Amino acid sequence: MVPARETTRVYLNAKRQGVVTCVHCDVKRTINMSHYTKQYLGAKLLKVKCGTCHKIFHIKFDHRRYHRINVTFPGKILSAQTKTDIGDITIISLSSGGVHFILSNDLDIKIDTIYTMKFQLDDEYRSVICEEIVIKRVDGCLVGAAFYQSDKYNHELDFYMVTDASLLDTF
Numbered sequence: 001m002v003p004a005r006e007t008t009r010v011y012l013n014a015k016r017q018g019v020v021t022c023v024h025c026d027v028k029r030t031i032n033m034s035h036y037t038k039q040y041l042g043a044k045l046l047k048v049k050c051g052t053c054h055k056i057f058h059i060k061f062d063h064r065r066y067h068r069i070n071v072t073f074p075g076k077i078l079s080a081q082t083k084t085d086i087g088d089i090t091i092i093s094l095s096s097g098g099v100h101f102i103l104s105n106d107l108d109i110k111i112d113t114i115y116t117m118k119f120q121l122d123d124e125y126r127s128v129i130c131e132e133i134v135i136k137r138v139d140g141c142l143v144g145a146a147f148y149q150s151d152k153y154n155h156e157l158d159f160y161m162v163t164d165a166s167l168l169d170t171f
Contacts, residue, residue: 007045007058011068018061025053033061068095069161075101075119077109080132083116089143091119096161098146099133111135114148127156 045058093100137144
């Protein structure tokens with residue numbers, strides 16, 4: 001079994017390119033996995049050796065349509081029709097396509113239902129994001145949702161995601 005501290009995730013973009021960060025010395029290197037099949041990516045841990053510190057660690061690939069970042073933002077979930085507050089949530093994962101959040105209390109959230117969510121980014125402007133979402137997955141108090149209008153442009157959210165994923169565009 002590989003210790004968790006010696007394993008890292010590499011998010012691959014649509015071209016199956018990503019950035020590997022050494023878990024020992026934090027050196028970043030780009031990687032191109034386009035010549036491997038999708039079935040191979042994400043199925044197994046890949047053992048790699050850092051070219052700088054020469055230490056060995058493992059990477060696991062995550063091939064997503066949108067880059068995802070871990071966050072901890074308090075927020076609110078609202079009725080899409082009446083905009084009334086339904087409850088408090090904590091956003092734990094964010095992408096340009098959707099969110100993963102935790103419900104603060106026992107709410108009756110249903111899959112394929114549209115809600116509105118509101119939260120504040122930790123950028124320099126403390127941007128407030130208010131978006132309609134459609135619930136895709138519910139597992140107890142953990143909820144996965146996609147932004148309802150995926151083609152709608154949200155400058156603050158997109159800029160926040162791009163600045164975090166800027167390394168993906170450097171190669």
